[in-house]
Amino acid sequence: MLEQIKETVNYISNKTGFKPEVGIILGSGLGGLVNEIKIEHQISYEDIPHFPVSTVEGHSGRLIFGKLAGKKVIAMQGRFHYYEGYTMKEVTFPVRVMKFLGIKTLILSNASGGVNPDFEIGDIMIINDQINLLPSNPLIGINIKELGPRFVDMHDAYDKNLINKALKIAKKNGINCKTGIYAAVSGPCFETPSEYKYVRNVGADTVGMSTVPEVMVARHMDIPCFAVSIITDLGVEGKIVEISHNEVVEVANRAEPKMTLIIKELIAEL
Ligand code: HPA
Numbered sequence: 001m002l003e004q005i006k007e008t009v010n011y012i013s014n015k016t017g018f019k020p021e022v023g024i025i026l027g028s029g030l031g032g033l034v035n036e037i038k039i040e041h042q043i044s045y046e047d048i049p050h051f052p053v054s055t056v057e058g059h060s061g062r063l064i065f066g067k068l069a070g071k072k073v074i075a076m077q078g079r080f081h082y083y084e085g086y087t088m089k090e091v092t093f094p095v096r097v098m099k100f101l102g103i104k105t106l107i108l109s110n111a112s113g114g115v116n117p118d119f120e121i122g123d124i125m126i127i128n129d130q131i132n133l134l135p136s137n138p139l140i141g142i143n144i145k146e147l148g149p150r151f152v153d154m155h156d157a158y159d160k161n162l163i164n165k166a167l168k169i170a171k172k173n174g175i176n177c178k179t180g181i182y183a184a185v186s187g188p189c190f191e192t193p194s195e196y197k198y199v200r201n202v203g204a205d206t207v208g209m210s211t212v213p214e215v216m217v218a219r220h221m222d223i224p225c226f227a228v229s230i231i232t233d234l235g236v237e238g239k240i241v242e243i244s245h246n247e248v249v250e251v252a253n254r255a256e257p258k259m260t261l262i263i264k265e266l267i268a269e270l
Contacts, residue, residue, distance in 0.1 A: 020074035027110035029252030069268035088138035092217035112208035148220035159224035180205030184212035196235025
């Protein structure tokens with residue numbers, strides 16, 4: 001894997017000469033942050049050696065390099081999901097590449113189903129912890145010492161300093177922001193009512209199909225992480241309604257400007 005990472009990093013560096021400070025991974029319907037980036041280079045995933053190709057509607061699949069809030073950022077417009085059939089190592093490969101390109105912070109967004117009864121559709125939740133309910137972990141297998149330790153401490157999977165800064169930014173801008181725990185499941189089925197109840201009972205506030213693998217790999221390499229989830233539907237008894245991917249994208253699109261503002265101001269303060 002180390003060889004592959006180096007080949008991919010060499011390809012990107014030769015093509016762009018770009019040294020990003022911040023990595024950004026955008027979720028379903030949340031790619032609009034890209035419009036705020038002063039783009040200097042972009043590469044389609046299919047042109048990048050060893051990169052998987054994104055297959056989901058609403059994910060356009062490009063790596064974007066440019067300036068956002070005065071910082072050099074690399075953004076993944078479209079991420080890879082376990083349910084697409086990729087291995088956990090493939091899902092997280094881009095995070096490895098971003099680290100070797102030089103990122104010092106990783107920022108992620110996703111769409112999720114709220115299971116906390118206090119949540120409403122369209123809410124923004126800053127993730128303060130995670131629960132891995134995926135059937136695997138990207139760090140299983142021989143540990144590559146050059147990347148990080150065998151056993152990874154996860155007590156601060158999400159950086160407290162970044163969370164506090166983001167909450168202050170939200171308050172200053174009059175944005176109502178929740179904080180809470182994100183659980184990742186494999187998908188691609190949305191949850192049954194019993195599964196939503198299960199997710200709530202194990203302690204989560206929201207459930208989705210991403211982010212957790214990327215954060216595990218980022219923490220393996222000691223990258224501080226910050227993530228925001230948009231609640232696109234509710235898995236709360238009495239409030240569960242039929243849900244489709246289109247509705248997820250639509251709600252995410254509507255809530256996105258507030259999320260974008262928080263992330264932009266946070267990056268300015270890094
Ligand atoms: N469950 C899982 N993933 C999701 C959901 C959900 O309800 N909403 C958006 N992504």
